[in-house]
Amino acid sequence: MKSDHTPEVKAREHWRRLAFISDLHLGPDAPLTTARFLQWLQADARQADALFILGDLFEAWIGDDLLDADPPDVHHKVCAALTSFATTDRFLGVMHGNRDFLLGSGFVRHTHAQLLADPSVLCFAGERIVLTHGDALCTADIDYQLWRARCRDPAWQRRVLAQPLDARRQQAAALREQSRAAQSHMETWSDSDPVEASRWLSQAASPWMIHGHTHRPRDHWEGGRLRQVLSDWNLDAPLGSFAYRAQVLWLYRDSGTVTVHRQQLV
Numbered sequence: 315m316k317s318d319h320t321p322e323v324k325a326r327e328h329w330r331r332l333a334f335i336s337d338l339h340l341g342p343d344a345p346l347t348t349a350r351f352l353q354w355l356q357a358d359a360r361q362a363d364a365l366f367i368l369g370d371l372f373e374a375w376i377g378d379d380l381l382d383a384d385p386p387d388v389h390h391k392v393c394a395a396l397t398s399f400a401t402t403d404r405f406l407g408v409m410h411g412n413r414d415f416l417l418g419s420g421f422v423r424h425t426h427a428q429l430l431a432d433p434s435v436l437c438f439a440g441e442r443i444v445l446t447h448g449d450a451l452c453t454a455d456i457d458y459q460l461w462r463a464r465c466r467d468p469a470w471q472r473r474v475l476a477q478p479l480d481a482r483r484q485q486a487a488a489l490r491e492q493s494r495a496a497q498s499h500m501e502t503w504s505d506s507d508p509v510e511a512s513r514w515l516s517q518a519a520s521p522w523m524i525h526g527h528t529h530r531p532r533d534h535w536e537g538g539r540l541r542q543v544l545s546d547w548n549l550d551a552p553l554g555s556f557a558y559r560a561q562v563l564w565l566y567r568d569s570g571t572v573t574v575h576r577q578q579l580v
């Protein structure tokens with residue numbers, strides 16, 4: 315099987331504990347989720363040699379210049395916490411999601427995070443693990459894939475970012491409203507296509523994928539290959555409801571073998 319040019323992230327020699335999260339959707343409408351994330355980042359996350367945030371850390375990101383805006387808001391708070399997490403000994407990798415695809419060089423400068431290409435291959439303890447947000451795998455959703463192609467186009471992004479911050483705020487609010495309305499008459503979130511996932515794994519010469527986005531947190535075994543789906547975080551949902559959850563996927567490397575643990579935060 316030949317390996318293509320899927321970009322690689324090589325684990326550093328000392329890495330033993332890796333944490334993976336995605337789909338926290340942090341923002342002004344998610345105060346409890348945001349508080350739990352900040353608490354986790356100060357506590358358990360400190361055991362991680364590397365933290366991989368695989369997309370949709372934020373519910374919306376309207377441009378890095380929002381970090382220069384006054385007064386500071388929840389985005390500033392989260393970025394400040396990320397900055398104190400990412401040290402010379404701790405790696406912070408952030409991938410774009412379908413909500414925060416405008417995270418850019420200003421965010422990187424501010425937080426010392428490294429933006430990860432989607433997909434990337436993580437080389438860790440002799441394993442090759444494909445990391446992706448997961449939205450590009452939902453190929454059955456044609457309308458979404460058209461929108462994805464449009465909003466990832468650099469020329470489109472330049473046009474959007476050239477508009478004043480307030481205009482972008484209003485557009486983001488309108489988009490969220492549209493997306494909420496669309497979701498309310500969908501039975502479920504779109505799922506990733508196993509055939510497409512399998513194709514990506516073949517291309518990357520990997521038997522193992524970790525992704526978020528689909529809100530189906532579990533391990534899927536397909537043809538001897540493992541696809542681990544991360545949990546979304548939603549502690550602003552009614553307590554005890556199905557949506558009320560937050561989970562971290564950990565990989566531990568001990569004496570050559572890798573073990574997996576899903577940490578439940580509620």
Ligand SMILES: [Mn+2]
Nearest residue numbers: 370411412527
């Ligand atoms: Mn997503």
